[in-house]
Amino acid sequence: MSLAMATPTATATAHLASPVLFSSSPDPRSRRPLRAPFRRTRLAVVASVPDPADKPVEYTPWLIAGLGNPGSKYHGTRHNVGFEMVDRIARDEGIVMNTIQSKSLLGVGLIGEVPVLLIKPQSYMNYCGEAIGPLAAYYQVPLRHILVIYDDMSLPNGVLRLQRKGGHGRHNGLQNVIEHLDGCREFPRLSIGIGSPPGKMDTRAFLLQKFSSEERIQIDTALEQGVDAVRTLVLKGFSGSIERFNLVQKYKFNRA
Numbered sequence: 001m002s003l004a005m006a007t008p009t010a011t012a013t014a015h016l017a018s019p020v021l022f023s024s025s026p027d028p029r030s031r032r033p034l035r036a037p038f039r040r041t042r043l044a045v046v047a048s049v050p051d052p053a054d055k056p057v058e059y060t061p062w063l064i065a066g067l068g069n070p071g072s073k074y075h076g077t078r079h080n081v082g083f084e085m086v087d088r089i090a091r092d093e094g095i096v097m098n099t100i101q102s103k104s105l106l107g108v109g110l111i112g113e114v115p116v117l118l119i120k121p122q123s124y125m126n127y128c129g130e131a132i133g134p135l136a137a138y139y140q141v142p143l144r145h146i147l148v149i150y151d152d153m154s155l156p157n158g159v160l161r162l163q164r165k166g167g168h169g170r171h172n173g174l175q176n177v178i179e180h181l182d183g184c185r186e187f188p189r190l191s192i193g194i195g196s197p198p199g200k201m202d203t204r205a206f207l208l209q210k211f212s213s214e215e216r217i218q219i220d221t222a223l224e225q226g227v228d229a230v231r232t233l234v235l236k237g238f239s240g241s242i243e244r245f246n247l248v249q250k251y252k253f254n255r256a
Contacts, residue, residue: 061115062234063141064089065132067150067173070122078194079125079207081219082149085192086118088223089230103131111234125173133180146187150174155193158218160226160249162190162233162242192222
């Protein structure tokens with residue numbers, strides 16, 4: 001499966017051939033030609049601008065990868081909220097995740113009219129770069145159109161943050177992605193806050209723990225807000241809307 005790379009034209013028009021048919025009358029003299037109705041298909045191509053300062057429109061797809069671990073025993077755990085976000089995007093945008101390629105479960109579709117490739121690496125968290133790097137190279141997706149979604153213990157539970165670039169913040173999965181993108185860190189990322197381990201709780205045990213009922217409500221709300229943020233990013237780039245989104249997220253649980 002591959003994403004079609006459109007040329008920089010506003011609209012492409014395809015004409016379907018019109019075959020000649022004949023009437024079914026048994027009289028040979030009445031076998032007059034009948035022409036099938038003329039059909040026309042119009043294909044419109046629209047792309048996103050990665051930055052408001054950049055004038056030219058880019059006809060490139062987005063690769064959106066959620067980090068997590070495959071398998072039912074990891075479903076609903078803190079470490080798998082990246083998978084959950086991709087599932088929510090796929091559901092809301094009508095994208096079917098039914099293809100296996102490069103150690104990933106993936107789906108190809110559109111957000112608006114911008115082509116996107118949704119990815120859930122199946123190589124486990126610490127090796128998810130082995131899936132994302134080759135797919136980014138195969139589909140020729142530039143760094144600025146690779147969005148990585150992952151859990152973040154430095155943010156309160158349910159708080160989101162969307163950034164143009166950054167480090168790995170001691171997140172093993174994100175570190176592996178950077179390694180398989182030739183050490184480059186200049187790609188967007190959406191971090192989902194999961195809170196930090198209480199007391200002296202083991203970090204690994206905390207990451208593989210499921211959310212409490214209250215925390216689950218916060219995460220579900222965050223996933224809804226995250227879908228809107230991803231849609232805005234894909235269609236408008238890092239605009240003022242993203243800055244306002246981050247500001248609202250930062251203070252959304254503050255009490256007056």
